[in-house]
Amino acid sequence: MIRFENVGLRYGMGAEVLRDLSFQIAPRSFQFLTGPSGAGKSTLLRLLFLSLRPTRGLISIFDRDVATLPKSDLPALRRRIGVVFQDFRLLDHLTTFENVALPLRVLGREEATYRADVIELLKWVGLGDRVQALPPILSGGEKQRAAIARALIGQPEILLADEPTGNVDPPLAKRLLRLFVELNRLGTSVVIATHDIGLMNQFDARRLVLHEGRLSVYE
Amino acid sequence: MSETHPQRERAATPARRQGPRATPPGPIVPAGSIAGRSLTIVVAIMSFLACLTLGAVTLVRDASLDWQSDIVREITIQVRPVDGIDTDAEAQKATDLAARTPGVASARPLSAWENAQLLEPWLGSGLDMSDLPIPRLIVVELANPDAVDLTALSARLTKEIKGASLDDHRTWTDRLKAMANATVIIGFSILALVFVATVLSVVFATRGAMSSNRDIVSVLHYVGAEAGFIAHEFQRHFLILGLKGGLWGAAGATLMFLMLSFLFGRSIATPEGDQVSALFGRFAIGPTGYVGALGIAILIALMTAITSRLTVFRHLASIE
Numbered sequence: 001m002i003r004f005e006n007v008g009l010r011y012g013m014g015a016e017v018l019r020d021l022s023f024q025i026a027p028r029s030f031q032f033l034t035g036p037s038g039a040g041k042s043t044l045l046r047l048l049f050l051s052l053r054p055t056r057g058l059i060s061i062f063d064r065d066v067a068t069l070p071k072s073d074l075p076a077l078r079r080r081i082g083v084v085f086q087d088f089r090l091l092d093h094l095t096t097f098e099n100v101a102l103p104l105r106v107l108g109r110e111e112a113t114y115r116a117d118v119i120e121l122l123k124w125v126g127l128g129d130r131v132q133a134l135p136p137i138l139s140g141g142e143k144q145r146a147a148i149a150r151a152l153i154g155q156p157e158i159l160l161a162d163e164p165t166g167n168v169d170p171p172l173a174k175r176l177l178r179l180f181v182e183l184n185r186l187g188t189s190v191v192i193a194t195h196d197i198g199l200m201n202q203f204d205a206r207r208l209v210l211h212e213g214r215l216s217v218y219e
Numbered sequence: 220m221s222e223t224h225p226q227r228e229r230a231a232t233p234a235r236r237q238g239p240r241a242t243p244p245g246p247i248v249p250a251g252s253i254a255g256r257s258l259t260i261v262v263a264i265m266s267f268l269a270c271l272t273l274g275a276v277t278l279v280r281d282a283s284l285d286w287q288s289d290i291v292r293e294i295t296i297q298v299r300p301v302d303g304i305d306t307d308a309e310a311q312k313a314t315d316l317a318a319r320t321p322g323v324a325s326a327r328p329l330s331a332w333e334n335a336q337l338l339e340p341w342l343g344s345g346l347d348m349s350d351l352p353i354p355r356l357i358v359v360e361l362a363n364p365d366a367v368d369l370t371a372l373s374a375r376l377t378k379e380i381k382g383a384s385l386d387d388h389r390t391w392t393d394r395l396k397a398m399a400n401a402t403v404i405i406g407f408s409i410l411a412l413v414f415v416a417t418v419l420s421v422v423f424a425t426r427g428a429m430s431s432n433r434d435i436v437s438v439l440h441y442v443g444a445e446a447g448f449i450a451h452e453f454q455r456h457f458l459i460l461g462l463k464g465g466l467w468g469a470a471g472a473t474l475m476f477l478m479l480s481f482l483f484g485r486s487i488a489t490p491e492g493d494q495v496s497a498l499f500g501r502f503a504i505g506p507t508g509y510v511g512a513l514g515i516a517i518l519i520a521l522m523t524a525i526t527s528r529l530t531v532f533r534h535l536a537s538i539e
Contacts, residue, residue: 049441051538071446079443089438093249101244106444111244150442 001027001158001189002048007057009043017043019213021057025158025191030184032200033193035210041193042086044210045160048191049083050074062157079103082151082188084161088143090135096122096146097131103154118153125149125179140167144176158189165199173199248435248456254428258457258523259464261424265417266468266519270512272413274476276406277508283399291364291392296326296357299382306382310355313380317359322366326359354382421519425457425526429534436534446535453527461523465516473512476504 002025009018018040025031025048033041046052047059050066059066062080069077090099097118098105104114122128125145135143144167151159161180165173173196181203184190191208194200200207207218249255296317298310310328317326329337334353335344361367373385432453439449 051441075443075445078441083441085441089434089441091247091435091438094245094247098244102247102438103442105244105247106439106442106448108448154443 001025001062003058003060004047005058005060007047007054007059009047009052009054016055017213018047018054018210018215021215023208023215023217025189027157027189028184028187029206030181030190030203031192031206031208033191033208033210034195034197034200037195039210040213041195041210042162044215045083045162045191045193048160049081050078079107079154080157082154082156082159084144084147084151084159084164086162086166088135088147090138090143090146090150092135095132095134096127096138096142099135099146100149100153102150114153118149121149121153122146126175141169141172144168144172148176148179152183152188156188158191159183161190161192163194163196164192165194165196170198174202177202246456247439247452248432250456252428252431254431255456255460258424258428259460259467262421262461262464262519262523263467263471265420266465266516267471268468269410269413269417269515269519270469270472271475272406272410273511273515274472274504274508276403276410277504277511279399279406280403281505283395283403286395286399287392291388292361294359294361294369294388295386296359296376297384297386298355298357298380299384300352300354301382304381306355309380309382310357313376313383314357316375316379317357317372320367320372322361322363324360324362326357329356329358417515417519418522421461421522422526425461425523426530428457428460429453429527429530433534436531437538440535440538446532449535450528450531453531454524457527458520458524461520462516464523465519468519469512469516473509476508480504 004021004023007018007021008016010016021044033044035041043052047054048061050061050069053066062077064073064077091102094102100122101111101114101118104118105111119128119131122131125148127142127145127149130138130142130146133142135146138146144164148161148164151161159180164180165176168176177199180190180192192199209216209218296313298306298313300306301309314326314328317323334356337356338353369385369387373387376383376385436449436453439452440446
């Protein structure tokens, strides 16, 4: 589904931030992406959701070579990838419902066609009673779950989550992990970037470990 | 938290209207932000100034055209007293001659009383004018200035009537025209400068307002919105902001002109009012002024919208 071959990335004329990355993300797979702070996890995630292009090497996403992708094809491809940002990136002037529905709304769909789905998903992530709340009054955990719901509403083939448990207490982190595992069991590939070893120890999964820009894969 | 996958449940559940929502979704671009309000105020002020300048330029241009046509429509024949000649009889002859000339609407000698009125500021009242060698003036109104051969009329007057001369006010008109044209050119230059200032301040204010919306652009981008969709959302929002500001400004300028027109209309019988109306006519801007003001408001709104669109594309290019 996603394939990296000898991928390198540098910002401007600086040293390479990522070096010789070669790995694959298979359909229905589950992996943690880990490594110390500043190892390049967020940069690698940006490469994965097409927000950056590599300075060398090959990235193929859904069998398309990223280097030759025209800009006009990016939105359609991006809709097949769900992203949960570390800082949530919810729009403060929209309700939880509207934030979660955003990926469908930008497709020009009428609210009546997706209302039931969004409500259902909000219930699934445990926000059934926060439908009308605005993000500023949500707790960190609620914001996190709203961000996860927004990433899932378009039924992506792969979910990328950047430190999804960074802002929540351990019991909630455990619940969120169960959510991701359940999602994966139902067919979605999951990549969770985290440096929380406790979280990774709760679920036996493939680990992609970044260290000083290089990647080691532990199956 | 339920452990049932929503996607699976979705397939089994027909889309039903449930949940507490019944209101239409809120706008993707927030309607009332501080940056948006500041932009509306900047647009309103700049549009007000542009409309005011346009109104003033229209006023000066219309007034200068009026002066020119009024002065061209009137000429004066002067009959100077000559020894041994009856000046009044010569004046009457000149009047008849002028009245018979094609293109002339009317010719009328000023009465002794009117002459006295004209001279009163210099000579004082109560003088017996008949003792003084005062030239007679004949006011000739032209129906069609182009149809009158002023050179021929002047030649005939000099030849047939003793002491007569024709003053067609040409020197006056030419100077006035030059002055009026200069005023209009200066007015248009100021208008052009105000326009440039308006364009620049609207563009910068829009970019400022857009910078607070960068996060929204990024989020829409990452959830897979097409660039055109994002640009359209912002363009629509900023067009409304710009139109609101532009119309407020134009309406303010129009109101100001109407008020001035009303105030000068009331003081028309006073000496100050007469001065103003001599310079500016009725002090009313014509339809050109009002249509122009509306045009300025629309133009500014379009500029606001286009700037927001370009800013969206620039931001998208920077985060891609």
